Amino acid sequence: MNDMLRQPTDTGTGIAPLAFEAVTVTHRGQPLLGPLDLRLAGCHRTLVMGPNGAGKSLLLRLAHGLLAPSAGRVSWEGTTPRQAMVFQRPVLLKRSAIDNLTYALAVSGTPRPERRDRAREALARFGLAPLEKRPARVLSGGEQQRLALARAWLTRPEVLFLDEPTSALDPAAIRAVEEAVLDFHRRGTRILMTTHDLNQARRLADDVVLLYGGRLIEHTPAERFFTQPRTPEGQAFLRGELVW
Incomplete structure (x- = not known):
């Protein structure tokens, strides 16, 4: 593997590495992604970047198993970790905020007597306690994202996938989501997140x-990417010149 594709090493985590081997995705004969060889290891915060149409969301869906590659292989090099995914537009039930959480706990097999207390604890952690009886689908965009993160928190994921989770949110909501992402990581969760926001990547990325x-194009430690990108495309992206 050449130097520009070398990722940081972190052997202090039990999370299995994720490997993409000669992965391609095509649609009606048209290539959308790949061929792609990539290995993600350690308990890092990996930010996936690129212009619209670059394949960021496809990569996340492949990683989470929501999409099968047209060719090649996506696999965990060891025990498949517990995973959760938060989408750009959260998928929420037509129920109250707390009922969205208790339903997730029911599906995961949590005993009924524990569900409401655990759901309330998660709502409080994400600043949503006053909204527990509010219908989830009438919450603001930022509140819906925090509810989706609270639901993910309850599953205790070892890996969390986030697809543009702060797109179209106001600055306060963006800050709340970013703080939640950091909270997940402090708990030992590996983060794989797409974003189009360079400043956000500077704040969050390992x-x-x-x-x-x-x-x-590149898989690089964040500090090196933002100071010395190794490719012309990386340099152009930081200058705002890389377009589809």
């Missing part, structure tokens, strides 16, 4: 995956 036109 390492950066840069995609362009469905190809992997």
Whole structure:
């Protein structure tokens, strides 16, 4: 593997590495992603970046098993970890905020007597306690994202996938979501997150995956990427010149 694709090493985590081997995704014969070779290891916060259409969301869906590659292999090099995913537009039930959480606990097999207390604890952690009886689908965009994160928190994921979770949110909501992401990571959760926001990536990333036109351009420690990108595409992206 060449230097520009070398990721940080962290052997202090029990989370299995995730490997993409010669992965491609096509639709009606048109290539959308790949061929892609990528290995993600350690308990890092990996930010996936690139212009619109670069393949960021496809990569996340492949990683979480929501999409099968057209060719190649996506696999965990060991025991498959517990996972959760938060989408750009949260998928919430037509129920109250707390009932969205108790339903998730019921599905996961949590005994009924424990569900409401655990749900209330999660609501409080994410600043949603006053809204527990509010219908989830009438909450603001930022509140819905925090509810989705609270639901993920209850599953105790070892890996959390986030697809543009702060898109179209106001600054206060963005800050709340970012603080929640950091809270997950402090608890030992590996983060794989897409974003189009360079400043957000600077705040959150341990390492950066840069995609362009469905190809992997760089996988680089964040500090190096933002100071010395190794490719012309990386340099152009930081200048705001890399477009689809």
